[in-house]
Amino acid sequence: MSKPARAVGIEISGVNLSYGSTHVLKDIALSIRPGEFFAFLGPSGCGKTTLLRLIAGFAQAQTGQVLLDGQDVAPLPPWKRDVGMVFQSYALWPHMTVAKNVAFGLEERRLPRGEIDRRVAQALELVGLSAFAERRPAQLSGGQQQRVAVARTIAIEPKVLLLDEPLSNLDAKMRVSVRRELRALQQRLGLTTIFVTHDQEEANTICDRIAVMDGGKIQQVGTPMELYEHPANLFVANFLGSANILDEKSGVPIPPGKRLVFRPQHAALSAPESAALRGPVTHREFLGATVRYGVRLGESEVLIETPFQSGSELRSVGDQVGVDLPPRRMLFLPA
Amino acid sequence: MTSIRSPGQIALALAIALFLGVFLIVPVATVVYVAFTEKGGGGLTLVNFLDFGRTDLFVRSFWNSVYVSAMTVVWASVLALPLAYLTTRFEFRGAMLVQTLGFLPLIMPPFVGAVAMQLLFGRNGSVNLLLDEWFDFKIGFMEGLNGVIFLQAIHYFPFILVNLSAALRNIDRSMEEAAQNLGSHGLRLFRRIALPLALPGYIAGASLVFVKVFDDVATPLLLNVKEMLAPQAYLRITSIGIDDPMGYVISVVLILVAVATMWATALVMKGKDYATTQRGGGGLARRQLKPREQVLAYAVVILILALVLAPHVGLVLLSFATVWSFSPLPDGYTLAHYTRVLGDSSVYIKNTLLYAGLAAAIDVVIGGAIAYLVLRTRLPGRQWLDWAASTALAVPGVVLGIGYLRAFYGVSLPDGTPLATLWIVIVLAIAIRRLPYALRAAYAALQQISVSLEEAAENLGATKARTVRRVVIPLMTGGLLAGFVTSFATAAVELSAVLILVQSNSDAPLAYGLYVLMQTPAGRGAGAALGVIAVLIVAICMWLSQLAVDRSQRARGMDI
Ligand SMILES: Nc1ncnc2c1ncn2[C@@H]1O[C@H](COP(=O)(O)OP(=O)(O)OP(=O)(O)O)[C@@H](O)[C@H]1O
Ligand SMILES: [Mg+2]
Numbered sequence: 021m022s023k024p025a026r027a028v029g030i031e032i033s034g035v036n037l038s039y040g041s042t043h044v045l046k047d048i049a050l051s052i053r054p055g056e057f058f059a060f061l062g063p064s065g066c067g068k069t070t071l072l073r074l075i076a077g078f079a080q081a082q083t084g085q086v087l088l089d090g091q092d093v094a095p096l097p098p099w100k101r102d103v104g105m106v107f108q109s110y111a112l113w114p115h116m117t118v119a120k121n122v123a124f125g126l127e128e129r130r131l132p133r134g135e136i137d138r139r140v141a142q143a144l145e146l147v148g149l150s151a152f153a154e155r156r157p158a159q160l161s162g163g164q165q166q167r168v169a170v171a172r173t174i175a176i177e178p179k180v181l182l183l184d185e186p187l188s189n190l191d192a193k194m195r196v197s198v199r200r201e202l203r204a205l206q207q208r209l210g211l212t213t214i215f216v217t218h219d220q221e222e223a224n225t226i227c228d229r230i231a232v233m234d235g236g237k238i239q240q241v242g243t244p245m246e247l248y249e250h251p252a253n254l255f256v257a258n259f260l261g262s263a264n265i266l267d268e269k270s271g272v273p274i275p276p277g278k279r280l281v282f283r284p285q286h287a288a289l290s291a292p293e294s295a296a297l298r299g300p301v302t303h304r305e306f307l308g309a310t311v312r313y314g315v316r317l318g319e320s321e322v323l324i325e326t327p328f329q330s331g332s333e334l335r336s337v338g339d340q341v342g343v344d345l346p347p348r349r350m351l352f353l354p355a
Numbered sequence: 356m357t358s359i360r361s362p363g364q365i366a367l368a369l370a371i372a373l374f375l376g377v378f379l380i381v382p383v384a385t386v387v388y389v390a391f392t393e394k395g396g397g398g399l400t401l402v403n404f405l406d407f408g409r410t411d412l413f414v415r416s417f418w419n420s421v422y423v424s425a426m427t428v429v430w431a432s433v434l435a436l437p438l439a440y441l442t443t444r445f446e447f448r449g450a451m452l453v454q455t456l457g458f459l460p461l462i463m464p465p466f467v468g469a470v471a472m473q474l475l476f477g478r479n480g481s482v483n484l485l486l487d488e489w490f491d492f493k494i495g496f497m498e499g500l501n502g503v504i505f506l507q508a509i510h511y512f513p514f515i516l517v518n519l520s521a522a523l524r525n526i527d528r529s530m531e532e533a534a535q536n537l538g539s540h541g542l543r544l545f546r547r548i549a550l551p552l553a554l555p556g557y558i559a560g561a562s563l564v565f566v567k568v569f570d571d572v573a574t575p576l577l578l579n580v581k582e583m584l585a586p587q588a589y590l591r592i593t594s595i596g597i598d599d600p601m602g603y604v605i606s607v608v609l610i611l612v613a614v615a616t617m618w619a620t621a622l623v624m625k626g627k628d629y630a631t632t633q634r635g636g637g638g639l640a641r642r643q644l645k646p647r648e649q650v651l652a653y654a655v656v657i658l659i660l661a662l663v664l665a666p667h668v669g670l671v672l673l674s675f676a677t678v679w680s681f682s683p684l685p686d687g688y689t690l691a692h693y694t695r696v697l698g699d700s701s702v703y704i705k706n707t708l709l710y711a712g713l714a715a716a717i718d719v720v721i722g723g724a725i726a727y728l729v730l731r732t733r734l735p736g737r738q739w740l741d742w743a744a745s746t747a748l749a750v751p752g753v754v755l756g757i758g759y760l761r762a763f764y765g766v767s768l769p770d771g772t773p774l775a776t777l778w779i780v781i782v783l784a785i786a787i788r789r790l791p792y793a794l795r796a797a798y799a800a801l802q803q804i805s806v807s808l809e810e811a812a813e814n815l816g817a818t819k820a821r822t823v824r825r826v827v828i829p830l831m832t833g834g835l836l837a838g839f840v841t842s843f844a845t846a847a848v849e850l851s852a853v854l855i856l857v858q859s860n861s862d863a864p865l866a867y868g869l870y871v872l873m874q875t876p877a878g879r880g881a882g883a884a885l886g887v888i889a890v891l892i893v894a895i896c897m898w899l900s901q902l903a904v905d906r907s908q909r910a911r912g913m914d915i
Contacts, residue, residue: 125537
């Protein structure tokens with residue numbers, strides 16, 4: 021498959037969408053760069069699918085705009101948007117063979133037969149399913165079906181690729197290999213891609229940038245590292261990796277209306293006498309590379325992970341320990 | 356299913372086998388046997404079939420029947436497709452109306468309205484008179500075979516409509532959205548995605564329509580179309596006699612066509628059972644109609660509705676008409692036909708209630724017993740009972756009638772009257788014809804009852820027989836009652852087997868009386884009045900059956 025002539029960007033601004041009295045999308049504003057692999061990440065029901073469907077033209081917003089390549093798509097029906105969507109359920113047509121499924125969009129575009137055959141072969145080649153062209157979808161495994169769905173979508177060389185939880189029906193091992201394939205494919209095609217998931221690991225490993233969503237709002241947009249290091253709020257801090265969140269009842273001085281946030285591996289245990297924060301060990305878990313301790317601070321409890329070296333001495337439950345937290349690792353976020 | 360074989364079950368199974376053997380297998384086997392033997396009781400031969408193939412009239416009749424059945428399917432599809440599309444794809448307030456249409460063919464078989472339709476749509480019928488007056492042309496709706504096609508299509512299209520809409524509703528929404536996403540829309544989208552996915556439902560409906568039309572005797576005859584296969588079988592037997600082999604040959608051909616159609620249907624459906632309903636939002640996305648589309652949609656629905664109601668309206672008009680010919684509406688109105696029908700013709704109504712009641716009772720008992728034996732026992736060969744009962748679906752009414760006549764004419768009662776002339780034979784023929792439907796109802800009713808309820812009763816010391824009586828039958832009552840009423844309603848208007856078996860007017864049911872009266876212009880009014888009464892009986896039964904189902908479901912505390 022040839023690289024599209026030019027990748028396009030997506031600009032979303034001021035979008036509000038309600039189904040009846042349920043306000044599903046609230047003041048969505050997003051800017052997705054050309055050629056970017058972008059993720060919508062958030063818990064179930066936060067509106068990820070709805071936002072994707074809005075871009076594809078299957079949902080109508082009450083306010084706001086969606087610009088594709090600088091053009092407002094509101095007047096365009098789904099079949100004129102040139103936005104390829106891979107459905108969560110794959111939505112392969114059971115009455116057509118794999119090849120027919122992939123050829124569908126090309127036939128709708130009235131391409132000459134030879135061109136269609138060539139591009140179907142190419143798309144199937146790309147997803148490694150050339151040998152399965154004459155099978156029916158029901159005769160394929162879940163992972164193969166998913167790749168057919170991708171092939172069907174990229175065969176039309178869309179401006180944008182939308183993937184709605186494409187890995188959710190695969191087993192854990194398959195998930196890792198398919199997501200690598202997806203990433204490689206996206207890189208090869210240079211296609212602007214949006215990937216919907218509620219699995220942070222999935223988003224972190226393959227996406228350039230992530231929009232974290234909750235309750236119909238975008239909480240923060242950034243690269244996986246930015247989100248991890250500089251979460252904008254407690255939700256993001258909690259959703260990406262584990263975080264200790266402390267309020268003033270912990271005995272730690274915290275500005276009013278704020279919470280102290282830090283990652284378990286950023287704190288270290290020290291001798292209680294010299295430390296500003298101290299308390300008893302409440303539990304201990306051995307995780308292999310690290311050891312995780314629970315330490316009581318005032319009325320709160322924090323988790324602290326320390327690297328494990330063989331021979332090093334471990335603390336026991338009940339031991340008084342000090343907690344060392346470098347100031348640059350302390351985040352104060354609005355409650 | 357822990358049951359052991361009990362003597363009672365074996366006796367029951369044998370009794371049913373005997374019944375099916377004598378009243379279904381033997382008559383049909385007789386028909387087939389006679390078709391393959393030389394006239395006058397010689398050896399086996401194919402000569403009768405060669406005669407069939409060499410007789411122009413039969414070959415022409417055969418192709419006429421094929422043509423009429425196929426064209427009926429085409430026109431029924433033309434009527435059903437837009438309605439199915441409208442009700443499943445759009446937010447459309449007429450949808451309920453359209454769905455109710457689905458019950459109309461059950462309420463009135465096509466022959467009942469045949470004459471009324473002639474008066475409305477015939478060469479000198481209301482519509483053509485008006486067309487002629489206003490626009491100076493006529494349309495040959497009812498000319499020859501067209502009339503049969505026209506009448507059958509507007510009667511049977513709901514079979515296609517119901518099956519097709521159910522199939523369309525079961526298609527997952529994302530199937531269509533994926534196609535839109537790839538650039539498809541409108542009718543093209545419907546043709547490439549929704550329609551092929553709904554094809555199994557469509558084919559089920561279409562093949563049902565094909566077989567029903569192919570087997571229909573009375574509708575063509577009432578429209579004075581004799582050159583079709585089923586009417587030929589009837590005419591041969593009634594005009595030449597039961598010794599003429601041709602009626603039997605035609606019967607065998609009718610059976611073969613029915614079997615071939617069902618077989619072909621099964622073949623086409625194979626591997627097409629697309630279970631596309633998946634997680635995430637069922638059913639096709641519906642959209643609002645634009646104002647201009649609304650107008651168009653309502654126009655289509657109203658036109659089709661008018662066509663569907665035409666036989667009913669015509670029938671009612673005819674039943675109240677003094678004289679109605681060469682005019683758009685009757686010249687005057689009268690109640691005379693009803694007084695006549697309720698007076699000296701009331702024997703028809705009495706017979707109908709008796710026959711249909713007995714036939715439905717037989718069906719429910721046998722259907723319930725077969726369902727119990729198949730689902731709840733391990734009796735060897737129990738499946739054969741089910742298959743035997745279901746073969747009745749492939750036996751056209753006229754064939755069963757001919758089979759009874761031939762098989763039971765030689766059997767005499769002690770006083771010398773042939774068995775075949777007794778009215779009870781009519782009841783048995785009707786019962787056999789309706790048995791497959793009652794059997795489905797019984798299966799449905801029994802499947803809803805958990806086996807553990809029976810096991811609990813047995814665990815508490817009840818014997819098998821008492822368990823059946825005290826637990827199974829009470830719980831099945833609602834379902835069986837619905838089966839009874841449906842059997843009753845459809846038995847009340849059964850004609851094709853009856854036509855052959857009725858020996859005297861005093862033994863005739865309503866459908867037969869209607870058929871006879873409709874033959875003469877003087878009898879039409881009374882015939883129509885009988886038709887209206889038949890429609891009322893059937894409609895009330897359908898309503899009662901719905902009520903029975905609802906009540907039994909509520910009684911069991913199920914959400915409806
Ligand atoms: N057609 C609809 N009518 C009414 N409410 C809807 C409709 N579609 C979605 N919703 C509601 O909108 C909210 C967001 O739904 P959406 O499908 O976008 O969630 P999601 O983030 O994709 O969740 P998941 O991870 O479970 O797929 C949910 O609360 C849902 O109940
Ligand atoms: Mg979703």
